[in-house]
Amino acid sequence: MRKFFGTSVVAVSAAAMLALAGCGSGRDGDSSSSGDAAKGFAANSLIGVALPAKTSENWVLAGDLFSNGLKEAGFQADVQYAGASTTVADQQAQITAMTTKGAKVIVIGATDAAQLATQVAAAHAAGAKVIAYDRLITNTPDLDYYVAFDNFKVGQLQGQALLDGMKAKKPNGPYNIELFSGSPDDNNAGVFFNGAMDVLKPEIDKGNVVVASGQKDVKQTAIQGWKAEGAQARMDQLLTSTYGSKELDGVLSPNDTLARAILTSVKGAGKPVPVVTGQDSEVESVKSIVKGEQYMTINKDTRNLVKETINMVKALQAGDKPQVNDTESYNNGSKVVDTYLLPPVAVTKANAAEAYANDPKLAPLTK
Amino acid sequence: MSRIKDLQKNLFGGTTSNARQFGMIFTLVAIVLIFQIWTNGLTLRSDNLIALFQQNSYILILAIGMLMVIVAGHIDLSVGSVAAFTGILVAKSMTEWDLPWPAAIVFGLAIGAVIGAWQGFWVAYVGVPAFIVTLAGMLLFRGGNQFIGNAQSIPVPEGFREIGSGFLPEFGPNTGYNNATLLLGLAAAVAVVWREIQARKTRRAMDADPVPMWISILRMAVMVGVIAFAALRFASGRVGTSFPISGIILVALVIAYSFYTRNTAGGRHIYAVGGNSRAAELSGVKLKRVNFFVMMNMSVLAALAGMIFVARSQASGPQDGNGWELDAIAAVFIGGAAVAGGIGTISGSIVGGLVMAVLNNGLQLQGVGTDKVQIIKGLVLLLAVAIDVYNKSQGRFSIIGSLMRPFRRDDSVPPASPPDAEREPAKAAVSG
Numbered sequence: 001m002r003k004f005f006g007t008s009v010v011a012v013s014a015a016a017m018l019a020l021a022g023c024g025s026g027r028d029g030d031s032s033s034s035g036d037a038a039k040g041f042a043a044n045s046l047i048g049v050a051l052p053a054k055t056s057e058n059w060v061l062a063g064d065l066f067s068n069g070l071k072e073a074g075f076q077a078d079v080q081y082a083g084a085s086t087t088v089a090d091q092q093a094q095i096t097a098m099t100t101k102g103a104k105v106i107v108i109g110a111t112d113a114a115q116l117a118t119q120v121a122a123a124h125a126a127g128a129k130v131i132a133y134d135r136l137i138t139n140t141p142d143l144d145y146y147v148a149f150d151n152f153k154v155g156q157l158q159g160q161a162l163l164d165g166m167k168a169k170k171p172n173g174p175y176n177i178e179l180f181s182g183s184p185d186d187n188n189a190g191v192f193f194n195g196a197m198d199v200l201k202p203e204i205d206k207g208n209v210v211v212a213s214g215q216k217d218v219k220q221t222a223i224q225g226w227k228a229e230g231a232q233a234r235m236d237q238l239l240t241s242t243y244g245s246k247e248l249d250g251v252l253s254p255n256d257t258l259a260r261a262i263l264t265s266v267k268g269a270g271k272p273v274p275v276v277t278g279q280d281s282e283v284e285s286v287k288s289i290v291k292g293e294q295y296m297t298i299n300k301d302t303r304n305l306v307k308e309t310i311n312m313v314k315a316l317q318a319g320d321k322p323q324v325n326d327t328e329s330y331n332n333g334s335k336v337v338d339t340y341l342l343p344p345v346a347v348t349k350a351n352a353a354e355a356y357a358n359d360p361k362l363a364p365l366t367k
Numbered sequence: 368m369s370r371i372k373d374l375q376k377n378l379f380g381g382t383t384s385n386a387r388q389f390g391m392i393f394t395l396v397a398i399v400l401i402f403q404i405w406t407n408g409l410t411l412r413s414d415n416l417i418a419l420f421q422q423n424s425y426i427l428i429l430a431i432g433m434l435m436v437i438v439a440g441h442i443d444l445s446v447g448s449v450a451a452f453t454g455i456l457v458a459k460s461m462t463e464w465d466l467p468w469p470a471a472i473v474f475g476l477a478i479g480a481v482i483g484a485w486q487g488f489w490v491a492y493v494g495v496p497a498f499i500v501t502l503a504g505m506l507l508f509r510g511g512n513q514f515i516g517n518a519q520s521i522p523v524p525e526g527f528r529e530i531g532s533g534f535l536p537e538f539g540p541n542t543g544y545n546n547a548t549l550l551l552g553l554a555a556a557v558a559v560v561w562r563e564i565q566a567r568k569t570r571r572a573m574d575a576d577p578v579p580m581w582i583s584i585l586r587m588a589v590m591v592g593v594i595a596f597a598a599l600r601f602a603s604g605r606v607g608t609s610f611p612i613s614g615i616i617l618v619a620l621v622i623a624y625s626f627y628t629r630n631t632a633g634g635r636h637i638y639a640v641g642g643n644s645r646a647a648e649l650s651g652v653k654l655k656r657v658n659f660f661v662m663m664n665m666s667v668l669a670a671l672a673g674m675i676f677v678a679r680s681q682a683s684g685p686q687d688g689n690g691w692e693l694d695a696i697a698a699v700f701i702g703g704a705a706v707a708g709g710i711g712t713i714s715g716s717i718v719g720g721l722v723m724a725v726l727n728n729g730l731q732l733q734g735v736g737t738d739k740v741q742i743i744k745g746l747v748l749l750l751a752v753a754i755d756v757y758n759k760s761q762g763r764f765s766i767i768g769s770l771m772r773p774f775r776r777d778d779s780v781p782p783a784s785p786p787d788a789e790r791e792p793a794k795a796a797v798s799g
Contacts, residue, residue, distance in 0.1 A: 083737035085690040088680065089422075090737055096418045097731040100409055114520035115680035118532045125605060126414070139522050139681060333522075 040319025041104040047313055048098030048128075049079040052111040053087050058302055059109065062133075065306040066107070073314055078103065087111040095119040099126050105313045109133045116140070129316050132337070133309055141334040145322060147309045149300045150341035151188050152329075155195020157346040158252060158277040161296040162196075163203060165275035165348070166250045175249040176212040178238055180231060180262065181221040182254045189226075192254045192279070193218055200252070213242045228261040235265035243271065250275040256285035259294050281347065286356070286365050289349050299345040299355050308342055391702060391718045391751075398722060402729030409732050410725070413604035416597075417611055421532065421679060423724040424613035425450075425672035427717055429695035430702070431624050432661075432668035434716040437699050438628075439661045440641040440708030441490065441497035445504030446695060447688030449666050450673025452508035453478045457674055458521040458683035468527035472674060479670025482508065483663030491658035500662075505692070513685055520684040523677055530616065531678025535609040544602035545609035552598020559590045613675050620668075625713045637661060641708030697744070698723060701751045722747070 049066045051059050063079050070077035078098055082090040091111050096119055098106050106128050110116055117140035120130050124142035132146045166175045177200075182189030203209040204216075215221060215238075223230040231253070239248070248266070251274050253259040259278035266273060278285050278297040288294040312322040326339040347355045356362035402410040409415055429446050436443045457475040460466040466474060482504070489500040535547035542549070563583055570577055601610040628634035639647035640657045648654045672691070677683045702719025704711025723744060730740045 078734045080731075080734070081737060083741065086686075087689070088684060088686045089676075092680065093422050093727065093731055096422065097728065100412065100415045100418065101732060101734075112520050112680075112682070112684045112686060114522055114682035115684050117681040118528075118679055122414075122418070 040317055043074050043317060045075060045104040045317065046098075046101055047075045047077055048095070048101075048103035048106040049077065049109075049133075050091050050094045050098065050106065051079070051081050051109040051133075052091070053082045053084050062109065062302050062306055065303060066310070069306060069310045070313070073310060075313065075317075082111050088115050092116065092119050095123060099123040099128060102126075103128050105129045105131060105316055107131045107133050107309055107313070108137060110135045110137050114138050117142075131309060131312060134305065136330055136332050136337065139333040143332060143335070143337050145312060145324065146330055146332075146337045146339040147305060147312065148339070148341060149305065149344050151191040152195040152198075153341070154279060154298050154300075154344045155192040155197070155254075156199050157195075157298060157344060158192070158254070158279065158296070159196035159199030161346050161348065162250045162252055162275055162277050163199065163209070165295040169275065170249065173208040175209050176243075176246055177209055177250040177252065178213060178235075178248065179211060179216060179221045179252045180223060180234070180254060180258055181218050182258075183224055183226045184219070184222045186226070189222070189254060190218065193221070196252050196254075196277075212246055212248075213238050223258060226255065226257060228257050231258040231261040232265045235262045236269070239265065239269045239271065247272070248274045251277070253277050255279040256282040256294070256297055259297075260285060260288065263288070263293055281356070281359075281362060283362070283365065286347075286352065286362050289347070289352055290366055292349060296346055296348045299347050300342075301345070301358070303358065304342055308340055312340065391715065391722065394751075395718055395722050395725065398725050398729070402725065402732070406729060406732045410729055411600065413600045413602075414608070415728070415732070416600050417604050417608055419724060419728050420614040420617070421611045422728070423720065424611070424617045425531075425675045425679075426691065426694045426698065426724070427617055427720045428620060428668055428672045428675070429691060430698040430716040430720045431620055431713055432665035433692075433695040434699045434702070434704060434711050434713055435624070435628065435637055435661045436497070436665050437696070437704050437706075438641045438708055438711050439637050439658060440644065441658070441661065442696065443486075443497065443501045443662065443665045443669075444692050445486065445501040445508060446665065446669040446672070447691035448505045448508035448512065449479065449482050449669040449688075450676065450691060451512040451683075451685075451688035452482070452515075452673075453670040454673040454677040454683040454687050455512050455516040455521065457527075458523050458677060459515065461524055461527060462521055468524060471527060472530070475670050475674045476667055479667040480663060482670070483666030484659075486666060487659035487662035490662050491655040497662065509688075512687070516683065516685060520682045522682040527674075528678045528681055529612055531613055531675045531680070533612040533678075534607060535612070535615075537607065537609075544599065545604070546602075548598055548602035548609040551610060551615075552594055552602070555594045555598070556591045559594065560587055563587050613679065616671075616675070621713060621717055628713055633657075633660075638709055641710075643709070694720075694723065697748050701748060703755065706752075719751075722751075 047070050049063070049070070051063055051066075054060050054063075059081070063081060067077050067079045070079075078101070080094040080098075082088070082094070088111055091108075092115070095106060095108065095116065099119070099122055103123075104127075106123050108116065108120070108130065110132065113135050116137050120137060120140045121142045123130050124144075129144045130137075130142065132143055132148075134148050136146050136148070137143050162177065166173075166177075179193075179196075181193040200209060204211065223234065235251075248271060251259075251262050253262055253276050256278040257280075259276045262276055263273065273293055275295040276293075278294055279300075281297050281299045285294050285297050289297060315322040322340070324338040324340045326341050328336055330337045330339045345355055353363075353366040356366055399410060429450075433443060433446070453475050456478055457471050460474055461468060461471045486497075486500050486504055489495045490497045535545060535551075537545060537547075539546040563586065567578065567583060598610075628637065636647065636652045636657050639650070639652050640654060644654060673688060676687060680687075698720030699711060699716045700706070700719070701722055702711065702715035702717065704716065726744060726747060727740060730743065735743075
């Protein structure tokens with residue numbers, strides 16, 4: 001028994017030594033205060049990219065572009081997707097892991113924009129810069145930058161294209177149009193609509209453009225859940241109530257899915273095809289544009305968005321302030337986030353081949 | 368008795384039914400060490416340990432309730448949906464009805480109790496299998512979450528966030544550590560030593576076989592060493608961080624429920640019901656009441672887990688709770704619970720949950736994608752339970768023993784023979 005007593009004393013001291021050796025330094029992490037980041041960081045630093053689940057081709061493409069682009073720029077890239085079922089928890093854990101690994105910049109395509117504030121705060125406290133990619137992260141003062149396409153501009157382009165398209169078909173007004181907007185619970189839907197109205201309102205006031213049904217309020221034009229059948233039903237109704245004898249010249253549609261539903265409705269009623277706008281460059285709509293049915297769509301090229309994000313990372317690495325072009329529009333609930341907005345591109349039949357030249361999926365459709 | 372057997376029997380307070388858990392602790396230590404080396408020391412760095420506990424406290428809380436449900440011979444598939452449903456109601460209660468956050472927590476627990484009573488009623492008093500009742504609950508409360516929240520995220524106020532992402536306050540002299548965490552560690556170390564002394568006293572008073580002195584001391588030394596190491600790690604994070612509040616809630620629940628399941632009549636009844644419900648009922652256990660209690664308790668813990676997750680995420684969202692039931696169930700089975708019920712411990716489930724958590728965390732630190740992480744976790748779950756089933760078919764749990772087995776294999780022993788199954792709860796009752 002006494003012999004073992006000795007053994008255990010050794011064991012006790014060993015355990016104590018182990019404990020102390022592991023932590024003799026006291027608090028760590030003090031050295032990496034966020035002030036250092038202003039002076040840049042090593043050129044081969046780790047850059048974390050956390051993206052939502054691989055549910056759309058767009059995110060898969062963005063992930064590939066980030067891995068290759070960051071590696072080409074000399075960084076170490078850690079690109080992670082959230083899992084299919086536990087998306088938010090996965091993304092939270094991934095961002096935390098990137099912080100622990102000492103990533104200098106973390107790019108986040110948020111799976112739920114409101115549920116990442118804790119992780120963003122921890123990353124910021126560890127000295128990492130946080131860039132929100134495509135989706136603004138809300139309710140955190142620790143978000144550094146936001147990169148996205150200019151959604152107000154999307155609306156403006158749609159409004160302008162609608163006017164141009166109608167003018168090309170019929171040199172003189174007044175033109176009869178109808179307005180559609182996206183789902184009322186989607187923040188972007190209102191932004192698109194306001195952008196379009198920014199262009200259309202002066203023409204409507206002049207009497208050059210007439211909303212023949214009189215339904216101009218966003219509550220009347222909204223399509224719940226961006227549902228195609230909702231848009232089709234509303235268009236059927238409008239055709240019956242308003243366009244018995246009048247001619248419909250144009251329809252403002254916020255995206256491609258709704259645009260195609262509107263066209264289906266008009267064709268079903270046996271009316272001539274009006275000028276219809278769209279957005280997203282969906283394959284079916286690009287085909288429709290080439291065929292001369294849908295008038296326009298918007299191209300938001302993921303390649304450009306990723307390229308701009310990587311440019312931001314490069315600027316941060318060099319210790320410069322990244323280029324931003326909007327310092328007042330994007331309030332996330334805690335602060336106004338410095339934003340770089342990319343211009344979306346309006347695509348019609350005339351410039352489709354040129355606009356999709358770099359897109360392996362859409363380019364063949366335009367030939 | 369050889370010294371190794373002596374050690375195995377006494378070091379972790381276990382007899383054969385605990386040897387599995389003993390094995391899992393070593394697996395956990397091995398996984399931690401492997402990742403510690405593989406990630407160049409990131410795994411045991413204080414900020415990672417703190418994040419690990421914050422990230423997994425809600426799953427481990429679910430595992431406590433799930434263990435009791437599984438021991439009683441049931442299953443609960445609705446925990447994720449119940450958590451999400453509670454989360455959205457609690458978030459709404461604070462942002463729209465202006466409930467102060469402490470009241471909102473009570474409100475959330477009450478929702479959990481009501482849901483639990485609903486599910487418990489169907490399971491215990493109507494006799495619908497828990498699998499069906501909770502499958503229905505999974506759909507019911509997931510739909511409820513989306514109905515109430517309109518599939519949107521609702522933020523929660525500052526004070527409430529503390530239970531999910533808060534830390535202990537900084538006070539006292541600047542020791543280079545978080546003093547509150549150090550005090551907690553000291554309290555835990557004292558408690559371990561006191562418990563060991565008490566246990567020796569009890570054994571002597573009962574004239575039982577005394578545990579050899581060297582084992583007592585070694586056991587204390589290991590535990591105190593681990594506690595000291597953990598306390599220093601957690602205390603040495605970035606200024607403002609400490610052992611997380613969600614972790615403290617978890618530890619308090621683990622201690623309380625371990626005591627309940629091991630040392631009280633009510634807790635032992637759960638094992639009795641799971642082992643052989645007919646026999647339990649004949650010997651005076653109120654079957655319906657036990658079943659009602661475990662189901663209701665599970666939903667209350669699910670509500671708490673949901674609130675902690677919402678507090679950590681700073682908002683309640685439509686994705687909350689997806690797949691949590693599977694994580695909790697996996698933790699319980701890896702931790703040594705039997706699928707048929709009647710066997711399993713709270714501490715085992717926590718170790719099982721930690722194995723999954725460390726695996727997840729370590730692989731993420733290595734930048735392994737979620738696709739591969741899921742594959743690996745699936746294989747670990749299968750292997751852990753397969754080893755258990757194999758060992759049971761050999762009639763013994765010892766890993767060393769099973770290595771020697773080929774030389775004296777007896778094929779006539781069927782897997783989990785009836786006398787075996789009936790003996791187990793009794794054994795568990797002795798050892799806990």
